[in-house]
Amino acid sequence: MKIDKLPAIFAPARPVLQKIEQAGFEAYFVGGCVRDTILGDPIHDIDIATSAYPSEIKAIFKRTVDTGIVHGTVMILDHGTGYETTTFRTESGYQDYRRPDSVTFVRSLAEDLKRRDFTINALALRENGEVIDLFDGLADLDRHLIRAVGDPNERFHEDALRMMRAVRFASKLDFVIDQPTLAGIRENAPLLSKIAVERIQVEFEKLLLGQRPVSGLKDFIDTGLYRYCPGLVDQEAALSQLLVLNNWQLENAQQAWAMLCFQLGLSNKQVAGFLKRWKTSNDLIRQVKRIIPLVAGLRDKSLDAMAMFAGGWDALHDANQVAKLYGWAEEDPVLEKRYQTLPIKSSNELTIDGRSLMADGGIKPGPQLGRILNDLTTAVVEGRLANNRDTLLTAARTLAEEKG
Numbered sequence: 001m002k003i004d005k006l007p008a009i010f011a012p013a014r015p016v017l018q019k020i021e022q023a024g025f026e027a028y029f030v031g032g033c034v035r036d037t038i039l040g041d042p043i044h045d046i047d048i049a050t051s052a053y054p055s056e057i058k059a060i061f062k063r064t065v066d067t068g069i070v071h072g073t074v075m076i077l078d079h080g081t082g083y084e085t086t087t088f089r090t091e092s093g094y095q096d097y098r099r100p101d102s103v104t105f106v107r108s109l110a111e112d113l114k115r116r117d118f119t120i121n122a123l124a125l126r127e128n129g130e131v132i133d134l135f136d137g138l139a140d141l142d143r144h145l146i147r148a149v150g151d152p153n154e155r156f157h158e159d160a161l162r163m164m165r166a167v168r169f170a171s172k173l174d175f176v177i178d179q180p181t182l183a184g185i186r187e188n189a190p191l192l193s194k195i196a197v198e199r200i201q202v203e204f205e206k207l208l209l210g211q212r213p214v215s216g217l218k219d220f221i222d223t224g225l226y227r228y229c230p231g232l233v234d235q236e237a238a239l240s241q242l243l244v245l246n247n248w249q250l251e252n253a254q255q256a257w258a259m260l261c262f263q264l265g266l267s268n269k270q271v272a273g274f275l276k277r278w279k280t281s282n283d284l285i286r287q288v289k290r291i292i293p294l295v296a297g298l299r300d301k302s303l304d305a306m307a308m309f310a311g312g313w314d315a316l317h318d319a320n321q322v323a324k325l326y327g328w329a330e331e332d333p334v335l336e337k338r339y340q341t342l343p344i345k346s347s348n349e350l351t352i353d354g355r356s357l358m359a360d361g362g363i364k365p366g367p368q369l370g371r372i373l374n375d376l377t378t379a380v381v382e383g384r385l386a387n388n389r390d391t392l393l394t395a396a397r398t399l400a401e402e403k404g
């Protein structure tokens with residue numbers, strides 16, 4: 001097969017291949033960029049495979065960065081764009097830089113392609129648009145099939161993360177996993193426990209955010225992969241409940257993890273522990289902890305002004321997206337209007353603060369000051385007091401007398 005017109009993103013990359021070829025080596029576009037070109041999906045980055053060793057690439061190009069030299073990867077910098085260029089290799093432990101000795105360089109493209117994970121990822125593309133398809137990857141793209149290249153057991157022993165990649169691609173592309181490949185996952189699932197959690201996390205998140213998460217998740221559960229993921233071993237029932245929800249579509253990582261934590265029934269305290277085991281960022285943990293009470297508020301129809309104020313718009317929007325899965329969401333514009341009509345959206349907007357309560361309201365410093373400030377904030381958010389300086393100072397004095 002020959003692609004007559006490559007997507008525009010390849011235009012500046014073609015001279016890079018030509019230059020490597022002119023130096024006497026082979027070079028091809030490989031991996032996701034070829035798959036996505038044929039599917040007509042957006043392409044994020046262009047990977048190159050070559051017969052040249054990293055030192056040889058570095059001799060050809062002036063500007064390179066050693067991004068993964070032990071794995072044979074050098075980034076070529078060309079007119080502001082980086083191209084990851086990797087020497088043909090056979091290996092186990094893709095991207096696992098703790099195991100650099102698991103790589104063997106080879107000089108043939110066929111050797112390289114046959115150690116790749118799935119047939120749809122084992123296509124190579126020449127600079128002139130010709131596709132090299134040694135394992136029927138084109139037919140599998142056509143029939144929407146995820147199939148290991150050669151023996152699934154061998155592929156999963158080389159890198160157990162590939163089992164997570166299979167379920168991720170099933171969700172992301174809305175493809176089906178071929179039976180022998182699925183059987184291979186079932187058999188080798190325990191190998192996942194050897195894989196760094198950070199790598200599993202990336203794939204699982206992509207699964208949850210894919211086109212058809214329910215299909216990837218079904219395979220994730222049926223093959224037993226979930227047992228080797230942090231905090232999920234006892235959660236088959238809760239995970240399976242997700243499969244009966246209409247095919248859902250989430251927008252971002254915080255929604256995905258909030259949905260998962262909510263579905264698992266985790267308290268806000270447990271959320272932090274669970275997500276730490278998954279090694280997500282602290283920022284994500286903070287966001288999820290804001291979203292979950294809002295989802296519960298939508299479920300219980302108890303979402304009041306103070307809850308919306310405390311959560312903020314971003315968390316509220318995310319919570320509504322999660323609530324959609326369960327049929328608890330409010331119409332987006334209705335929710336937005338409710339939020340927009342809050343008298344204030346942040347405590348910065350209050351016409352008083354701790355300092356003015358002391359200076360102009362005569363309130364003494366101490367815990368009482370904090371309590372009064374909280375009461376005033378709530379009263380303004382709930383529309384019981386106007387956000388007017390004199391009104392609030394008077395109310396503060398009354399509260400101070402009451403609280404004595």
Ligand SMILES: Nc1ccn([C@@H]2O[C@H](COP(=O)(O)OP(=O)(O)OP(=O)(O)O)[C@@H](O)[C@H]2O)c(=O)n1
Nearest residue numbers: 031032033094115116117118121122159161162
């Ligand atoms: N565990 C892995 C990881 C990657 N690959 C090979 O390396 C290519 C590039 O991998 P990567 O960039 O991680 O993923 P993509 O397939 O490009 O997919 P995406 O960009 O959507 O993540 C894959 O297509 C596949 O040929 C592999 O065989 N085994």
